[in-house]
Amino acid sequence: MKPLVCFLMTFIIFLITPISRVQAIGPRDVTSGGAAVKWASMPVTVHLESDLTITKDSQSRDLTSLISAALNQWVGLADSSVSFTLGSLGIAVDGSNACDVLYDSSKCPNGPTNDGKNPLVIDEDGSIMAKFFGAGNKFSTLGFASIISSNSSTGDAVRGEAVFNAACLKDFMVSGCSALGSTFTGFTDDDFTSFIVHEIGHFLGLDHSQVNLTEATDSDSSNDNLINTMFPTFKVGNGANFKVPHRDDQVALAQLYPSSSFTSNSWSMTGTVYNTDGTTGFQCANLVARRTDTPRVDAISALSGDFAVANSSNGTYTLLGLASGVSYKIDVESIGSSFTLASGYTPCRGRSAGEPDPPQFTKFTSSGSFTSTAGKCLTVTCTMTSSGGDCVEGTGTACGGSGGCSLIR
Amino acid sequence: MKKIKFLLFLATFIFSISHLYAFMMLQLNLEQLTALSERVFSGKCISNVPKKDEEGRSIQEVTYQVIEMLKGDPVDQITFKQLDSASVGKKKVGNLTLHSLDLDLPQYKVGEESIIFLSADGPIGLTAPIGLQQGKFLVKKSVSGEKRVVNGINNKGLFMGSSKSPKIKSMSLDRGEKSLLNSQSGDVGYADFISLVKKIATP
Numbered sequence: 001m002k003p004l005v006c007f008l009m010t011f012i013i014f015l016i017t018p019i020s021r022v023q024a025i026g027p028r029d030v031t032s033g034g035a036a037v038k039w040a041s042m043p044v045t046v047h048l049e050s051d052l053t054i055t056k057d058s059q060s061r062d063l064t065s066l067i068s069a070a071l072n073q074w075v076g077l078a079d080s081s082v083s084f085t086l087g088s089l090g091i092a093v094d095g096s097n098a099c100d101v102l103y104d105s106s107k108c109p110n111g112p113t114n115d116g117k118n119p120l121v122i123d124e125d126g127s128i129m130a131k132f133f134g135a136g137n138k139f140s141t142l143g144f145a146s147i148i149s150s151n152s153s154t155g156d157a158v159r160g161e162a163v164f165n166a167a168c169l170k171d172f173m174v175s176g177c178s179a180l181g182s183t184f185t186g187f188t189d190d191d192f193t194s195f196i197v198h199e200i201g202h203f204l205g206l207d208h209s210q211v212n213l214t215e216a217t218d219s220d221s222s223n224d225n226l227i228n229t230m231f232p233t234f235k236v237g238n239g240a241n242f243k244v245p246h247r248d249d250q251v252a253l254a255q256l257y258p259s260s261s262f263t264s265n266s267w268s269m270t271g272t273v274y275n276t277d278g279t280t281g282f283q284c285a286n287l288v289a290r291r292t293d294t295p296r297v298d299a300i301s302a303l304s305g306d307f308a309v310a311n312s313s314n315g316t317y318t319l320l321g322l323a324s325g326v327s328y329k330i331d332v333e334s335i336g337s338s339f340t341l342a343s344g345y346t347p348c349r350g351r352s353a354g355e356p357d358p359p360q361f362t363k364f365t366s367s368g369s370f371t372s373t374a375g376k377c378l379t380v381t382c383t384m385t386s387s388g389g390d391c392v393e394g395t396g397t398a399c400g401g402s403g404g405c406s407l408i409r
Numbered sequence: 410m411k412k413i414k415f416l417l418f419l420a421t422f423i424f425s426i427s428h429l430y431a432f433m434m435l436q437l438n439l440e441q442l443t444a445l446s447e448r449v450f451s452g453k454c455i456s457n458v459p460k461k462d463e464e465g466r467s468i469q470e471v472t473y474q475v476i477e478m479l480k481g482d483p484v485d486q487i488t489f490k491q492l493d494s495a496s497v498g499k500k501k502v503g504n505l506t507l508h509s510l511d512l513d514l515p516q517y518k519v520g521e522e523s524i525i526f527l528s529a530d531g532p533i534g535l536t537a538p539i540g541l542q543q544g545k546f547l548v549k550k551s552v553s554g555e556k557r558v559v560n561g562i563n564n565k566g567l568f569m570g571s572s573k574s575p576k577i578k579s580m581s582l583d584r585g586e587k588s589l590l591n592s593q594s595g596d597v598g599y600a601d602f603i604s605l606v607k608k609i610a611t612p
Contacts, residue, residue, distance in 0.1 A: 029499075029508060031506070037506075037508075095531075095532060096532075099464065103507070104509060104510050105494075105499075105500065105507060105509040106466065106467065106492045106493070106494040106509065106510070106514075107492065107510075108464075108466075109464075109466055109467075110464065110465050113502070113505060113507055114505060127532075130531040130532065131531045131532055131533055131535070132492060132531065132535055133528065133536070133537045133541065134527075134528030134529055134530055134531045134535065134536030134537050134539075135447075135530065135531055135536075136445040136446060136447060136528030136529055136539050137445075137536075137537060137540070137541070139435075139445055140434060140435045140437055140441075140445065140539060140540045140541075140543075141434055141435075141541075142433040142434065143433045144433060144510050146508055146510055148507065148508050148510075149505050149506065149507050149508065150505065150506050150508065151504060151506075152501055152505060152506045153504065179441065179444035179445045180435075180437075180444075181440070181441060181574075182575060182576075195433060198433075199433060233436070338563060338565055341513050343513075
């Protein structure tokens with residue numbers, strides 16, 4: 001009888017649990033009700049502009065294959081279910097007609113927001129960037145991508161768009177790219193593809209994430225393979241590594257678009273990060289679950305309170321996609337202080353974005369490690385102290401509610 | 410072979426990190442900022458007028474009283490038009506939420522002193538500092554009263570690879586200017602910065 005009661009309680013809890021409780025690595029944006037802004041169904045059709053060919057002297061090159069390769073990095077990942085259909089925009093886009101197909105409240109305030117198109121544009125000569133930011137900035141602005149309209153209630157994406165600047169692509173550099181340095185020979189295919197992969201991550205609704213800040217910001221190129229794809233900065237020359245989604249990126253995608261087996265094949269940790277008073281939730285702490293045997297490679301992150309509105313002292317988090325029977329320790333750390341605004345992490349992208357700056361505090365690692373098996377969940381509470389803090393497994397409280405129902409533990 | 414290895418090292422070192430945003434921007438060093446700028450000047454912002462252009466964009470028309478031109482022909486005042494991303498953002502229209510790209514465009518306060526690395530105008534007359542936040546340096550005073558300068562990304566990467574740059578290596582630098590080249594991030598001295606920019610800007 002008891003399992004049945006537990007099942008019913010679990011079901012009721014599921015029904016009344018607000019969407020904001022389903023937290024993990026984080027979407028780029030959420031509705032006021034806490035729903036992630038993302039595509040409601042697959043495949044997503046991206047509409048390619050009609051001219052994806054770049055030319056220089058007597059050479060020409062069609063970049064469709066690079067775009068397909070970049071999209072395919074997100075397709076077919078085991079834990080998620082994402083697919084694209086390539087459609088046609090029907091026109092060639094450049095600086096002169098960019099606002100006929102693109103929307104942005106700053107650049108193209110009268111552009112289309114709900115026309116059934118999701119344009120994907122190659123800015124062959126940088127003319128789109130030059131139009132909005134001046135001629136010299138066509139060499140420094142590499143592109144943008146975003147869901148640009150969504151249903152206010154459900155968060156379902158209605159329209160997305162992406163523009164990639166190919167002005168300084170290797171062998172096809174336009175005049176002026178040499179100002180980037182006498183040794184700069186242009187972006188390689190791997191680098192250019194990796195830009196697209198990262199930006200398509202945003203197009204799908206992913207936020208930035210940080211698992212290996214040390215390796216991402218040091219000058220040692222031998223460890224650049226540990227920089228995850230949705231990290232906010234990129235080292236030129238690291239495209240071959242960067243373009244392939246890492247474990248953290250894969251789980252971020254699975255959070256928004258889980259495969260049918262994602263939840264049953266992995267386990268999760270959920271809980272709250274508390275401030276030093278032990279009762280106030282701490283928002284925007286970056287939690288990284290590190291596999292104890294391969295801590296730098298198998299690392300999965302979550303930002304506390306990332307499905308809640310900014311400044312809400314919401315410290316709840318969920319770390320998803322943990323391998324069955326494997327032990328993890330948790331690092332609790334700050335987001336890099338320079339990552340604000342567009343390179344920031346929702347909901348702490350800085351005051352200019354109407355959000356607080358990413359809070360800075362002393363990093364700590366859980367004294368113990370945590371493990372469970374596929375389909376289950378641990379509740380782990382992290383509390384800060386003046387000199388660091390610790391994370392401990394909860395007792396008698398199961399994930400998703402109270403009562404300790406073993407069905408959901 | 411040795412030369413190729415050196416050039417590869419140089420390419421990686423000088424040109425190593427770019428920012429990837431929902432809006433994606435390359436991180437530039439001082440030499441790149443200077444080379445891509447049409448005009449570089451220090452000055453005081455004397456007006457910032459919000460306007461709408463013919464296509465409904467929110468823009469700001471910014472005027473600086475020039476203190477010193479570091480690159481470009483000398484003038485007393487410079488006025489330029491930049492998109493005003495701060496005045497617009499996410500908004501609701503019917504049941505749709507319209508999102509805004511997080512443009513890292515600099516903002517300007519009347520009365521503030523800055524050093525601006527300004528791009529040439531684009532085809533519709535809009536421009537911005539090179540590298541957006543990277544090309545606007547706020548002039549501020551330290552507790553000791555010394556003038557210091559810092560850009561919108563805390564001068565991160567500003568001197569990356571500079572000590573290996575053939576152009577900078579060929580220049581005669583004084584002690585203060587040389588010390589800048591070792592700076593990783595954070596504000597730097599105004600006078601040394603100005604003199605270094607002028608030397609870099611000299612063809």
